[in-house]
Amino acid sequence: MAIQKKKEGKIIMTQRELETKQVIHSLKREHRQPPLYNQVVEQIRRLIKEGVLAPGDQLLPERELAEKLGVSRTSVRQGLAILEGMGVVEINPRDGAYVRQPSLEGAVESLTQALYQEREQVSHLFEVRQIIETQAARLAAERRTAADLQRLRRLNQRFAAGLQQGDLAFEANRAFHLGIVETARNPLLSEIMGTILTATVEVYAMARQQSLANTPNLAKFVNEHAQIIEAIDQQNPDLAASLLAKHIDDACKRVETVVERDK
Numbered sequence: 116m117a118i119q120k121k122k123e124g125k126i127i128m129t130q131r132e133l134e135t136k137q138v139i140h141s142l143k144r145e146h147r148q149p150p151l152y153n154q155v156v157e158q159i160r161r162l163i164k165e166g167v168l169a170p171g172d173q174l175l176p177e178r179e180l181a182e183k184l185g186v187s188r189t190s191v192r193q194g195l196a197i198l199e200g201m202g203v204v205e206i207n208p209r210d211g212a213y214v215r216q217p218s219l220e221g222a223v224e225s226l227t228q229a230l231y232q233e234r235e236q237v238s239h240l241f242e243v244r245q246i247i248e249t250q251a252a253r254l255a256a257e258r259r260t261a262a263d264l265q266r267l268r269r270l271n272q273r274f275a276a277g278l279q280q281g282d283l284a285f286e287a288n289r290a291f292h293l294g295i296v297e298t299a300r301n302p303l304l305s306e307i308m309g310t311i312l313t314a315t316v317e318v319y320a321m322a323r324q325q326s327l328a329n330t331p332n333l334a335k336f337v338n339e340h341a342q343i344i345e346a347i348d349q350q351n352p353d354l355a356a357s358l359l360a361k362h363i364d365d366a367c368k369r370v371e372t373v374v375e376r377d378k
Contacts, residue, residue: 155194
């Protein structure tokens with residue numbers, strides 16, 4: 116039975132009552148509302164996503180924004196500082212805050228962060244690559260020119276030279292794969308693929324390095340590239356897509372092996 120004792124005019128709680136109070140305090144802390152500046156961040160991002168705010172638009176002055184969002188000016192300042200750090204807004208001390216134009220650099224950074232958080236799910240990334248690159252290979256086979264074929268062969272030669280010099284040729288390999296997508300002549304597809312490949316290199320560079328270190332015959336990758344170029348040259352979309360799909364699938368398995376081992 117819980118009993119309270121008095122000592123020098125003060126109430127002393129029993130151990131059980133003290134533990135109960137601590138649990139209640141802990142639960143209250145867990146259910147505490149997120150900081151108000153987070154609400155500022157989320158509401159402004161939502162307005163941008165819904166098209167209410169567009170790149171170049173100026174946000175309301177700090178005082179008006181605070182009134183509209185129902186928070187203090189301090190919370191508004193903190194929220195805007197976070198949005199500036201995320202690259203969502205640009206703050207000019209004289210003019211106030213403006214919505215920034217999305218940039219490729221920002222897209223790469225965001226994608227890299229997402230890939231890093233899900234880096235153990237290697238297959239997800241390579242599935243996306245396979246979907247984009249195999250379709251690009253089909254289009255490349257239909258649209259290629261003699262100049263495109265010369266460029267792809269030069270890129271593969273550069274890749275081969277790097278491997279022969281003991282370099283794992285990350286950039287040359289990236290340039291070759293992007294070259295196939297560029298041969299499809301779809302600027303948007305090239306932009307998307309360039310972003311994905313850049314983020315891939317940043318996240319999986321170490322895993323790829325370790326996987327290739329255990330591969331005795333690196334020249335086979337050069338040969339696989341050459342076969343893909345030949346299929347594009349022959350204007351055979353199905354063969355080009357099939358060869359590239361297997362090439363990407365093999366790369367996925369190699370990287371997955373290293374990532375699983377290092378968990």
